[in-house]
Amino acid sequence: MNSPLTPGIAANRLDTQTLAQNFADLHAPLNPHEAAVAADRCYFCHDAPCITACPTDIDIPLFIRQIATGTPEAAAMTIFDQNILGGMCARVCPTEDLCEQACVREMAEGKPVEIGRLQRYATDRLMDKGVMPYTRATATGKRVAVVGAGPAGLACAHRLAMLGHEVTIYDAKPKAGGLNEYGIAAYKSTDDFAAKEVAWLCSIGGITIENGKALGAALSLDGLADDFDAVFLGVGLGGVNALAVDGADKAGVADAVSFIADLRQADDLTRLPVGRNVVVIGGGMTAVDVAVQSKLLGAETVTIAYRRGREAMSASRYEQDLAASNGVKLMFNVMPKAIHGNGAAVEIELEYTATKDGRLQGTGETLRLPADQIYRAIGQTLTTDAGLTLDGGKIAVTGAGRTSRARVWAGGDCAAGGDDLTVTAVAEGRDAAMDIHATLMEGA
Template identity: 65%
Template sequence: MADGLYADGIAAGRLPGEDYEKNFADLHPPLDGHEARVEADRCYFCYDAPCMTACPTSIDIPMFIRQIATGNALGSAKTIFDQNILGGMCARVCPTETLCEEACVREEAEGKPVQIGRLQRFATDAAMQAQRQFYQRGAASGKTVAIVGAGPAGLACAHRLAMHGHAVTIYEAREKSGGLNEFGIAAYKTPDGFAQAEVYYVTAIGGITIERGKALGRDIALAELARAHDAVFLGMGLAGVNALRAEGEDVDGVENAVDYIAMLRQADDLGRLPIGRRVVVIGGGMTAIDAAVQARLLGAEEVTICYRRGQEQMNASQFEQDLAASKGVAIRHWLQPKRVIAENGRVTGIELEYTVLSNGRLAGTGETLTLKADQVFKAIGQSFDAAGLNGSGAAVALTGGRIQVDGEGRTSMPKVWAGGDCIAGGDDLTVSAVAQGRDGAESIHRALAG
């Protein structure tokens, strides 16, 4: 149809063409050299470094900031990459306001922490733009390792294994590497193809082969990988999307937020993406915020996030909530979906029930609210799809629907490790996945060397 017009209030091209580039520009423009040195000078270089303790990858934050302050951006980048080879992405997407920056002494004293995330980006960007590689592949060990998933955990694991001289093959289900970093993060956080640039930077160490379009359980079997390789690392993330459990949720116009974000991230022309005039997002985490904000940036007139609990229980950080509000997104609490309203098979609204905590448990009150909607996004969490583990020839134990691992990332199946969002107890953060991939690689190396 002309201008991508869809029925029932869903349309593409809602905005003038030039607005899309402006709306999806870099959320936090990079610091220049002067700004970075001025910001670095604010650091107290604390001897006990609470910021470093708060970082899941334990980057030596005072050291890398001191190096920036003395004009050594490349040395700063190496300090970061020593602990987190995906430090460039983490600088962009980490919830630093609840991790390192929340622990900053200046945050405690002044309510204005050192901008650690932006300083980390300054240093890592300098290294990547200069194509400066700090690591070489170790002497060939003769050992091979298979990695399932080319996301943050898999890439971090692969890089560390290559440093030890092991030959690595990554099997990636999609036709593009990067995992969550490529497909699951708001476009305004990682513009200009940064996710792919980082994949190339990480794999430039050598000794890493990526086979795309290879899904576990469909194209390859875990038992086969274990037989063919000296070790296997599972880092396939979360593929399942939780249901609304609301009547009528299967009608047209009710979509998975993660799928829509992935489509948006791969779009060549944002002006051709259909978006509703009135959009409702169900959920309270980062995916809900990303979906809602991007709906507004695409031209949706009314966007409402509905969350079943209160503001203090939302998984999205306060910064992300404030960002959504600044873009015109309304956030409503204590509402859970009850019924999707449709006409001619397409959503026209959603009925929600007010909730309360009763004896510590969430309960519906029976009182309802109806919101008009052309489009409803489900963003109520993802789940691990264990189907790909079938045919492994050995049980891979699960806990809470995810892979059970010990303190070194080993699963119940010999020769198999796991890390990232697919393991039990994970916090669904890129930086945590990187830490688990790195530490899993070290555990694999010890096992192979021993």
């Protein structure tokens, strides 16, 4: 599998059994006894700070009490009423920075209630029954187009379908799910859970998904606005920021998002090539996901190079520690200066940085690292604005996702103002659906 241009990149670095172990579920699901013990640690606070910290406003003490009293299916309904993608959020949500960080146990003892794992326990129990617990309201006769089958679009579509509207989801990818399907580390979402969740969510009825259709010339916002009563845009951020240094076009340099997508869709991980010396540029969760998975695939050295200090990384401290525990080296206050090699990457030259007069700048001091595979995880950009007003490079919204155009809403990563988190996207999709419903039913 070696290429003449990329001699350090090869497949089959590890055998099938080792890879299966490496990419097993990051957190094994709780069994009933473990769930009962974990639930018993909750104080069931009346004015619970964990609820305030949850972007979807799940009544966390209530669902934990329901688990403690032996009714996990009721707990799941408490979760799904607020977050229909609660199963995935239980797996990928940075609970250590949200609900668990706000937990009274965390503040008092340094060990929070395991809210994320308890949420997974409850939602899995209900979803494993294979039955959609929600039913559709009487048909309204209204039709809504949702562009993007990621968390925001799916949450919006489900709530609209539940309220009696007919929904058509258009998505550019071959599979629905958005980042849940293509952009999350494989060890966080195993056993094809993203696809199973989409199928379960759509089983409510009234939702049609058309794949391979992106917003653009063939699928215009004008056309959708003419054909449907309302439009919701949950298109995410499809573009990847370029690495503006000499040698960035050499073989072995790629974007992190594509790497994760390829890994998530691979049928055989032994066939996925990985370098001996991997360097990831960036400081977010995507950078961590790429770095850790490169190490799990068999890379000898993996380094995350971030231009600022540890405290500025958008990846949580938990994610940073996860990377370190898997043998990833974290380097701070370094930025790429050049990539060296004859046609293919061999080394990356990094420059040390410092903040002077409030501005980050290079110090002139450099170092070189062996690097035959370099991934840029330095942010994503909106690929289409559909003629809408923008705010900071994203679609400007007011209220519950209203854009500058009447009867067009937006939410998730493509919309301005929110965190780029799955749970935030779900909240924005849900809230937009409620606003769409209220608008469509005015005077009805």
